[in-house]
Amino acid sequence: xxxxxxxxxxxxxxxxxxxxxxxxxxxxxxxxxxxxxxxxxxxxxxxxxxxxxxxxxxxxxxxxxxxxxxxxxxxxxxxxxxxxxxxxxxxxxxxxxxxxxxxxxxxxxxxxxxxxxxxxxxxxxxxxxxxxxxxxxxxxxxxxxxxxxxxxxxxxxxxxxxxxxxxxxxxxxxxxxxxxxxxxxxxxxxxxxxxxxxxxxxxxxxxxxxxxxxxxxxxxxxxxxxxxxxxxxxxxxxxxxxxxxxxxxxxxxxxxxxxxxxxxxxxxxxxxxxxxxxxxxxxxxxxxxxxxxxxxxxxxxxxxxxxxxxxxxxxxxxxxxxxxxxxxxxxxxxxxx
Numbered sequence: 450x451x452x453x454x455x456x457x458x459x460x461x462x463x464x465x466x467x468x469x470x471x472x473x474x475x476x477x478x479x480x481x482x483x484x485x486x487x488x489x490x491x492x493x494x495x496x497x498x499x500x501x502x503x504x505x506x507x508x509x510x511x512x513x514x515x516x517x518x519x520x521x522x523x524x525x526x527x528x529x530x531x532x533x534x535x536x537x538x539x540x541x542x543x544x545x546x547x548x549x550x551x552x553x554x555x556x557x558x559x560x561x562x563x564x565x566x567x568x569x570x571x572x573x574x575x576x577x578x579x580x581x582x583x584x585x586x587x588x589x590x591x592x593x594x595x596x597x598x599x600x601x602x603x604x605x606x607x608x609x610x611x612x613x614x615x616x617x618x619x620x621x622x623x624x625x626x627x628x629x630x631x632x633x634x635x636x637x638x639x640x641x642x643x644x645x646x647x648x649x650x651x652x653x654x655x656x657x658x659x660x661x662x663x664x665x666x667x668x669x670x671x672x673x674x675x676x677x678x679x680x681x682x683x684x685x686x687x688x689x690x691x692x693x694x695x696x697x698x699x700x701x702x703x704x705x706x707x708x709x710x711x712x713x714x715x716x717x718x719x720x721x722x723x724x725x726x727x728x729x730x731x732x733x734x735x736x737x738x739x740x741x742x743x744x745x746x747x748x749x750x751x752x753x754x755x756x757x758x759x760x761x762x763x764x765x766x767x768x769x770x771x772x773x774x775x776x777x778x779x780x781x782x783x784x785x786x
Contacts, residue, residue: 458592458687459668462714465690468502475507482776482784492742493767496722500768503695503720504604511768514561514761516607516754517598517685518545518552521591521677522573523614524582525656530617530649532640535573541611542567545753552609552753559761561607566598568677577621578655581673583680591677595684599692606689607697607724607761609754610678610706613639619705620731621653621674625664626708627738630654636701636730637750646730667709679706686710690720697757697764700727700750704735711739725749725756 476498481487488494500509520542522535544550545565556563568591574582583591599606612618620634631653635646656674663669671683679702686707689696698704698721710717718741725745726732736743744760777784 461687461691462717465687465714466505466693468719469505470502472501472505472507473498476501476509476771479771482778483771483774484777484780484782485774490767490770493763493770496744496764496767497771499722500605500695500764503693505693508772509604509768511604511761511765513603514559514605514607515600515603516552516556516561516563516609516758518563518565518609518611518754519568519595519598519678519681519685520565520570520611521568521615521679521681522570523612523618523676524573524576525578525617525652526573526614527576528578528648528652530641530645530652531613531638532645533613535613538611538613539570542570545611550753551751552755552758555755555758559758560765561758561761564598566594566681568594568681574676577618577674578652578659581660582618582675583672583677585672587677588672588680591680592684595681596688598681599685599688599694601692603692603694605697605761605764606685606694607699607754607757608682608685608703608707609699609757610682610702610752612676612678615676615678615702616729617649617652618674618676618679619702620649621656622670622679622705622708623731623735623738624653624657625660625670625674626667626712627735631657633734634731638729667712671709675706682706683709686718686721696721697724697760698722699724699754699757700752701729701732701735702752703754703757704732704739708735708739722760724758724760727756
């Protein structure tokens with residue numbers, strides 16, 4: 450088995466900061482004093498503690514929320530796994546920049562800043578049924594692009610993607626990391642019929658067979674079966690942990706892109722929540738494998754960071770309750786003790 454030469458990044462994983470439990474305890478203490486029965490806001494209380502834990506501050510805030518979309522093209526589309534051509538990736542990036550996509554509208558309502566990072570769209574990755582998707586240099590460049598896209602001081606980062614063919618990459622990565630065959634992970638993507646889904650599953654199986662000797666290494670899984678945009682999401686997720694920024698992952702592709710970190714580092718995704726569970730076939734299975742909480746289940750499968758950005762509004766409501774509600778003492782309400 451070849452070991453990917455990622456020594457600087459591998460070393461970085463071992464010095465990533467952990468959670469600030471004192472900050473989370475401060476949230477819990479305040480929650481106990483607010484004018485409500487204990488635990489009555491359910492998971493809204495939990496997510497405020499999560500924000501505090503990973504922002505590393507006793508009173509979390511959401512003043513600066515960033516949505517970052519990474520875009521890349523995939524050579525595996527040559528296998529007929531998408532009804533849309535790769536040119537759509539370029540066209541959608543232009544649509545994002547013009548403000549015409551769903552994510553533009555959702556990010557605006559959520560009070561989030563949106564940025565789009567295209568990654569060598571004129572150079573699709575290799576067809577991973579024939580060769581590794583990326584050379585080591587290409588993979589490192591994409592991871593670095595994701596790492597550098599994260600702005601220190603951001604309060605919350607939402608990650609999303611655009612890339613024709615990337616649900617096939619997500620299915621292959623998920624199978625390599627957590628087991629199963631192509632049929633367990635392949636779904637309709639951008640609109641495949643049953644025959645197309647079967648063809649997609651067979652493509653995943655061929656890729657798993659070709660790269661089988663290398664797939665015990667999560668770095669190799671990301672390089673051989675992923676895309677530039679999934680590598681960038683992985684880099685951004687690592688950078689966010691380094692800078693004390695909690696992360697909302699989007700759906701299937703985004704979750705699969707970050708998943709190698711869960712295998713590389715125990716608790717490596719503890720600073721993340723999954724914004725929504727996608728209608729794409731493999732996502733519920735992947736959510737169970739990652740054991741990360743999901744905020745929404747709305748039968749969405751758009752990508753673009755749409756589910757993650759939509760979840761920002763849940764977090765804003767949770768934080769508003771935490772910061773704005775009166776305590777029993779302030780309101781002059783008996784607390785039942």
